[in-house]
Amino acid sequence: MKKKLVGLVSLLAVTGLFLGACGNKAEDKKEETKTSSVAKEEKTIKVKNSEGKEIEVPKNPKQVVVFDMGSLDTINQLGAGDSVVGAPLKTLPKYLSSFDSVESAGGIKEPDLEKINAMKPELIIISGRQQDSQADLEKIAPTLYLGVDSSKTWESTKQNIETLGTIFDKEDVAKEKITKLETSIKEVKEKAEKSKEKGLVTLVNEGSLSAYGEGSRFGIIHDTFGVALADDKIEASTHGQEVSYEYVLEKNPDILFVIDRTKAIGGDDSKNNVAENELVKQTNAGKNDKVISLTPDVWYLSGGGIESTELMIEDVLKAFK
Structure with missing residues (x-):
């Protein structure tokens, strides 16, 4: 009887040890799954693209192809330029020449x-010019569309800077850059409004x-920098x-802003000297x-980035010096 009792106790002890071991394994597996889930969350982040669609992208990506020039200069200004491995090099603005060494995309x-x-x-970052290829690019890697909304230029530019700051874990730097830009925008806007001069933007x-x-697409001069319109009936289009x-003479702008497309992408610019046109010389802008x-x-080619916005402000300030 005593032997049977001892055997029963031993059996219960072994069973307890077995169940305890199984329980520990289950707990370990549960903890491992939890840890794996947290690690995955840290590797990706959800952000909204310029159309308001939520996209899951890598957190702090190390291999990025960038087609949007504004995003390229923002990434550079945030201190994450080393992450860029590809870009459309043939149309790279001079101010972004430091990316000449990356692969052509x-x-x-x-x-x-x-x-x-x-x-x-x-990660692949695009703008409107690449939207026709977006579906194909999405098959290669998460593709983030970051365009600029022409109806609210600065607001969408600011949002894009914040989005990139979040992706590259540079929120503080992004905030600092935005604050600096807003100070400069206020300065140019005050000068433009004080002058009461009307401007016309031409390409x-x-x-x-x-x-x-x-x-x-160039509405930032009016809606953000505060330059009054020489013609408020211009149709908004790409x-x-x-x-x-003759139209320029009729509207007689105090300031005539000129963007030379030919110089940006190449071609015959022999007829592009707007300032020397006899009709332009008769306008207030030509005379002054x-x-x-x-x-x-x-x-x-650019716009919508940290450095490009700075350069645009410098350009427009020339009219008020």
Whole structure:
């Protein structure tokens, strides 16, 4: 009887040890799953693109292909430029020449999918020019669309800077840069409003002129920098409103801003000297030496970034010195 009792106690002890071991294994597995889940959360982050769609992207990616020039300069200004492995080099603005050494990702409107795939990017950043290729790019890596909303230029630029600051874990730097830009914007806006001068924004391409007003791709001059409109009836469109030199004389702007598209992308610019046009010389802008040439590659190829906004402010301030 005593032997049976001892055997029963031993059996219960072994059973207890076995169940305890199983319980510990289950707990360990549960903890391991929890740790793995937390690690995954730290590796990715959800942000909104410029269309308000939530996208899951890597946190602090080390291999990034960037097509949007504003995003490229913002990444650089945030101190994360080393993460960029590819960009459309043929249309790289001069102020971003430090990225000449990265791989070519194709044309600004025609991404080279094969080359991009070979780069093994963790993230691809695009703007409106690449939207036709977005579905194909998404098959390679998470693709984030960061464009600028022309109806609220600074607000969308600011949002893009904040988004990139979050992705690259540079929120404090982004906040500091935004504060500095807002101080500069306030300065140029005060000068523009105080002058009461009316401005006209034009783009010249091999002698042909287009005008841009509020809500256009160059609307930042009016809606953010505070320059009054010489013509408030200009249609807001991507390519602007085609106009003549007679139109410029009729509107008689106090300031005539000129973006030379040909100088930005190449071509015959022999007919692009707007300031020397006889009709332009008769305008207030022509008479007062206020035909302002805006930096072509910044305005036509870039915009919406930290450095490009700084350069745009410097350009517009020329009209009030």
